[in-house]
Amino acid sequence: MRGVFDIVGPIMIGPSSSHTAGAARLGLMAGKILGEPVAKAEILLHGSFARTYRGHGTDKALIGGLLGFSPEDERIRDALDIAKERGLDYSFAPVDLGDAHPNTAVFVLTGINGRKITVGGASVGGGNIEVRNIDSFQIALTGQYPSLIIVHTDKPGVIRDISDVLAKHRVNIAFMRVFRRNRGQQAMMIIETDEELTEDIIQDCRSTGVIENAFAVPAI
Helix, strand or coil, rough: CCCCHHCCCCCCCCCCCHHHHHHHHHHHHHHHHHHCEEEEEEEEEEEEHHHHHCCCHHHHHHHHHHCCCCCCHHHHHHHHHHHHCCCEEEEEEEEECCCCCEEEEEEEEEECCCCCCEEEEEECCCEEEEEEEECEEEEEECCCEEEEEEEEECCCCHHHHHHHHHCCCCCCEEEEEEEEECCEEEEEEEEEEECCCHHHHHHHCCCCCCCEEEEEEECC
16 A cells, blocks of 8 residues: 555655655664764765765755754755854765665764764665664664664573563553674664653663663654
């Protein structure tokens, strides 16, 4: 079945749902995952993103997203100038990622407090996106639900303890996936929920003593 947004497209600053609306959502998601204002952004562009990013306004959309602008925000048109005014140091470079989706961007981000993270994702059509890696973890995250991201050691009991925290706060789990490098090593758990994730939930997750880090990413 096709919905109305598959036909008319999302509300956005144009010209392209994939190259501008999706790009803005990718930047917005990458900034949310970083969790603090972006001080420096190295953005690697693959495929059609690399070939047409200036003509389609993809550069403005990606930076606008990093600045916190939604796809329909008119400030996207001036995002590059606004970034300079705010002291955001950014650069674009082409990259060959083989058979990756042609609308793929990789963000190498540094926050104002020194946090560093690499986020890769694709604009998959109609303004929809999929984040496909965070640092070295291969994941799948659409941004359609509030998401809890847990970094932990792959061992028994972690899922139970985090599920208990969410149950205590009456948060319903919509989807849960665990991505790991190797058995018994570092893993990343992504839990998409029906309710917003508050700071006290994140603190309770961290206080379990079974994880390395926890942070929330709101739906976008």
